[in-house]
Amino acid sequence: MIQTLTSIGTLVIQLVFVLTAAPLAAGMIRTVKARLQSRKGASIWQPSADLIKLFKKEVVRSATSSWVFQATPTVVFVSTLAVALLLPILFKNVPLHWMGDIIAVIYLFGLGRFFLALAALDTGSAFGGLGSSREMSVASIVEPAMMLSIVSVAVTAGSTDLSSIVQARLANPSMTINPSQLLAFAGLYIVTIAETGRIPVDNPDTHLELTMIHEAMILEYSGRDLAILEWAAQLKLFIFLTLLANMFFPVGLASDCSALGVLTAIVLLLAKVLVLGLSVALVESTNAKLRLFRVPELLMVAFILSLLGLILHFIVGA
Numbered sequence: 001m002i003q004t005l006t007s008i009g010t011l012v013i014q015l016v017f018v019l020t021a022a023p024l025a026a027g028m029i030r031t032v033k034a035r036l037q038s039r040k041g042a043s044i045w046q047p048s049a050d051l052i053k054l055f056k057k058e059v060v061r062s063a064t065s066s067w068v069f070q071a072t073p074t075v076v077f078v079s080t081l082a083v084a085l086l087l088p089i090l091f092k093n094v095p096l097h098w099m100g101d102i103i104a105v106i107y108l109f110g111l112g113r114f115f116l117a118l119a120a121l122d123t124g125s126a127f128g129g130l131g132s133s134r135e136m137s138v139a140s141i142v143e144p145a146m147m148l149s150i151v152s153v154a155v156t157a158g159s160t161d162l163s164s165i166v167q168a169r170l171a172n173p174s175m176t177i178n179p180s181q182l183l184a185f186a187g188l189y190i191v192t193i194a195e196t197g198r199i200p201v202d203n204p205d206t207h208l209e210l211t212m213i214h215e216a217m218i219l220e221y222s223g224r225d226l227a228i229l230e231w232a233a234q235l236k237l238f239i240f241l242t243l244l245a246n247m248f249f250p251v252g253l254a255s256d257c258s259a260l261g262v263l264t265a266i267v268l269l270l271a272k273v274l275v276l277g278l279s280v281a282l283v284e285s286t287n288a289k290l291r292l293f294r295v296p297e298l299l300m301v302a303f304i305l306s307l308l309g310l311i312l313h314f315i316v317g318a
Contacts, residue, residue, distance in 0.1 A: 009257040010090075010091045010093070010257060011085065011096070013090065013257065013262060014084070014085065014089050014090050014091065015081075015084070015085065017089070017090060017266065018081075018084040018089060018235065018238065018239075019081075019231075019235075021238060021270070021273075022231070022234040022235045022237070022238040023047040023048040023051060023231070023234050024044055024045075024047075024048070025234070025237060025238045025241065025273055025277055026047045026233075026234045026237055026238075027042070027043065027044035027045060027046055027047045027048070028044050028274065028277050029237075029277045029280055029281045029284075030042065030044075030046070030047070031043070031044050032277065032278055032281035032282075033281045033284055033285050036281060036282065036285040037285060047230075047234060050230070051227050051230060051231055054223060054224065054226050054227035054230065055223075055224055055227045057222065057223040057224070058222070058223050059222060059223035059224050059225050060222045060223065061220075061225075062123040062124070062125075062220055064122075064123060064124050065119075065122050065123045065220075066122055068115070068118055068119055068122045069119045069122040069123060069220070070225075071115070072115045072116055072118070072119035072229075073221070073224075073225045073226075073228040073229050073232075074228065075111070075112065075115045076112040076115060076116055076228075076229060076232045077228045077229070077231065077232040077235075079108045079109070079111045079112040080108070080109075080112055080232045080235045080236050080239070081232075081235060082096075082108055083105050083108050083109065083239055084235060084239055086099065086101075086104060086105055086108075086162065087105070087162060087239065087242060087243060087246070088162050088163060088166045088246055088250065088253055089242050089246065089269065090253065090254055090262060090265040090266065090269065091253060091254050091255070091265070092163060092166055092167060092170070092250075092253045092254070092255050093163050093255070094161075094162050094163045101159075101160040101161045101162060102150050102154060102160045102161075102162055102165075103160055105162075106143065106146060106147060106150070109195070109236075110139075110143065112232070113135065113139055116135070116217050116218070116229075117131075117132040117135050117136055117217060118132075119217070120132045120216065120217035120218075120219075120220070123220045125219065125220055127212075127216045127219050128216060128217060128219065128220060130216050131212065131213055131214065131215070131216025131217040131219070132216075132217060134213045134216070134292065135213055135214070135217060137296075138194060138201065138213065138295060138299065141296055141299040141300065141302075141303060142191055142194045142195055142299055142302070144303055145187055145190070145191050145299060145302040145303040145306050146188065146191045146195070146306075148184075148187065148303065148306035148307050148309075148310055149184045149185075149187040149188040149191060149302070149305075149306035149309070150184075150188070150247075151310060152180055152181070152183070152184035152187075152306060152309040152310045152313060153165060153181065153184055153247055153248070155310070155313055155314075156168065156175055156178075156180075156181070156313065157169070162247075165247060166246060166247070166250040166253060169247075169248070169250045170250055170251075170253075176248055176249060178313075179309075179312055180309040180310070180312040180313040181248065181309065182309075183305045183306070183308050183309030183312065184305075184306055184309040184310075185244070185248050186302075186305045187302045187303070187304075187305035187306035187309065188243070188244060188247075188302075188306070189244060190298065190299070190301060190302035190305070191240075191302050192240040192241070192243075192244060192280075193280070193283065194295075194298075194299055194302070195236065195240060196233070196236055196237040196240055197213060197214040197233070198280060198283070198284055199283070199284040199287055199288070199289050200283075200284075200287045200288065200289050200290040200295075200298065201213075201289075201290065201295055201298065201299075202214055202215075202289070203289050204233075214233070218230075238273070241273045241276045241277060241280075242269065242273065244276055245269065245272035245273060245276060246269070246272075249272060251268060252264055252265050252267075252268030252269065253265055
């Protein structure tokens, strides 16, 4: 009974934390970018305010759209939120570890991508078809690179279970500075840039048809539906930053629901996400968006780095 209550407690705490922190992480990156560009910029609370405003607006849907267009925001949001409950974000033991491992995480992201691309085609919009085509092209390279980088980490722990990976890291902290792990980290970092639609792969702040990928797919959404999709995108960004932080530097994760342990985990995770968020903002501020046919070249770098990390592990055991 006590164990069940503890599991429910970790589930609720992690769920509330992720839903609250995701818009703040997006706002922090936006604010840092503004400062680096010598602009005042909006507050870190602006994404949260935007979500509240969108939830109050009316939903308008195309007359040619089907149930796919209507169901997609819910599918994308729920699948992304399910990923957050499979990751060791605040606790060493994943709340729903029995439901799946890192392979399930990759497929849940793929499920959301599939429905979003399908919904963009559903309205018959030329921009939607353009965005879907680009998204699938990027995904064909990003997903193998993501798989390889994560496998490079999993083989060192002997398991694809995220809790086992984190505990192996905590038992052997020097594992993080192994050359194979540094290559895997670099590969996953590039994957994070691509998966979350950041510069130089995509520009989340533009609606120009020649440059947009993710924005083209959600162009037909409005009101509550758009709010849910924007929240899901913020969740995805926060999840990838947390994946980078806790898979390679799992310091400070709580082992129970004690107030001190949870508070320490929150503070340390926010510090790690802040550092990674600053690096993302710096990359975006010092690079221009790549032309579309140059994007695969960058993604191949992530694939090659991840592959080299995996090969290096098996050759020298590093």
